[in-house]
């Protein structure tokens with residue numbers, strides 16, 4: 001199944017979340033998902049038709065029973081039994097066809113939405129980092145969960161109701177005219193009233209739904225953000241303030257939700273009222289006709305049944321109208337996401353170059369690169385850095401100097417605005433992303449661990465990597481003793497994001513991943529969180545081991561980590577301020593020496609405080 005394609009495919013990660021989108025296009029793209037299920041939908045409509053016919057014939061049978069048998073006297077008894085039997089048969093047929101229709105419909109509808117969810121997840125996962133800078137996680141969670149659920153209702157309720165109830169309405173009107181054209185004509189006078197009411201409510205229903213959805217998104221985004229920053233909230237005693245903000249958002253959502261419920265209930269009850277007035281009208285007009293012997297009683301009985309049935313599909317269609325409004329809002333939201341194409345993409349086949357991961361030397365060149373996350377706010381200003389194969393580079397600098405930005409460009413989380421980044425002389429924009437990520441390995445400040453076992457996390461769910469290799473890698477980076485202490489060792493299940501492990505332990509696991517996947521270039525963003533000296537030593541040992549034979553770039557927050565680096569790059573305000581080995585930089589007495597002095601001062605103060613406490 002193909003992902004929704006859009007005409008806006010040339011858009012690069014653009015702000016598709018704002019501005020109007022073409023609702024027709026969004027709906028067409030959605031309907032394309034139903035195409036593979038054409039046959040099932042045809043069967044559904046056929047079953048609906050048969051079930052409706054069986055339902056509609058029932059009042060007609062009763063009319064025959066009353067007028068031609070009951071009122072005709074005792075000789076009609078045998079036919080009455082036949083009519084009773086036929087009535088029962090019609091009821092059974094209606095049950096069977098409705099049952100089959102509902103099952104087929106659910107299967108097709110749920111299948112479509114499962115596919116949509118999968119495509120959406122795939123689409124989101126293939127976006128570049130700038131997409132996630134612009135789209136809050138909470139809002140993406142709403143897209144993936146509740147928007148797709150609304151779309152599911154479109155396929156399992158709206159689509160079929162529009163056809164089934166529309167068909168029923170036409171058939172009911174036909175039956176009514178065949179029974180009594182005058183009474184039927186009076187009933188048709190109701191159509192303009194129904195139309196007027198629908199138009200009057202339409203705007204109100206749509207806007208109240210949109211407002212409720214916007215508040216829900218706001219609430220989910222706030223909750224997601226808070227849950228991921230819970231430790232910070234508690235550390236700064238922000239619970240009360242956050243609860244206050246949550247309560248405010250929650251109250252807004254409640255208010256909008258109630259407003260939506262009020263609008264829906266008023267709309268539905270207005271229709272019910274109209275239905276009751278119509279029945280009263282038919283009873284009055286028809287009753288007069290029966291009394292005046294212009295109409296058979298059986299016809300009046302059937303007519304009352306049909307007028308009830310007449311309102312049933314109208315009610316259902318208007319109910320579905322509400323769902324259709326929700327579907328349109330959800331389809332628009334999903335369409336906006338699907339319209340965004342990743343800013344960082346695989347090269348065109350004619351431009352693509354391959355580097356054999358086993359033969360990569362590991363030479364890295366940043367050639368006069370300029371880069372900004374947002375327009376007009378450049379963070380790297382024509383930076384030039386050339387790294388030899390196997391070189392160990394330490395990057396230091398004040399916060400916001402551009403260290404992470406520099407390595408983000410080597411992993412192609414973002415692309416440079418000007419200049420180029422090359423590996424072994426090949427512009428990385430020409431390398432397929434897959435092979436680039438084989439060549440460049442990353443150990444982040446807060447390595448991401450999945451909900452799964454230690455084994456899964458080290459070999460990243462690749463079953464073809466033997467358990468023994470994982471254990472060997474963990475032993476080499478010094479993670480083995482820590483893993484053995486866990487209850488089930490390598491099979492211990494980690495909680496979400498590995499929250500059961502310390503920052504240092506999570507980094508050790510990430511180091512073991514490097515030994516399994518053997519990238520030729522290693523980037524380490526050192527953990528800023530305070531590590532005790534034992535963990536620090538473990539990390540240092542692991543790094544020394546893992547960096548052997550590969551080009552290594554370490555963003556260091558503790559200068560001790562990179563003291564023995566081949567070269568230290570000192571960054572300041574998006575440019576390289578100084579570079580050279582530790583001793584040379586210290587002798588120069590410049591910015592690095594100053595940083596070093598400061599860090600020793602801080603370490604001494606921390607030591608003093610620890611000693612004093």
Ligand SMILES: Nc1ncnc2c1ncn2[C@@H]1O[C@H](COP(=O)(O)OP(=O)(O)OP(=O)(O)O)[C@@H](O)[C@H]1O
Nearest residue numbers: 133373374379397398399400401402403404405406
């Ligand atoms: N996703 C982003 N969107 C917009 N601006 C960003 C983004 N990430 C970083 N910046 C900005 O880019 C500049 C460089 O940030 P960067 O993270 O590269 O600095 P750093 O040297 O790694 O800092 P730190 O040591 O604090 O991690 C900063 O001014 C920062 O505010």
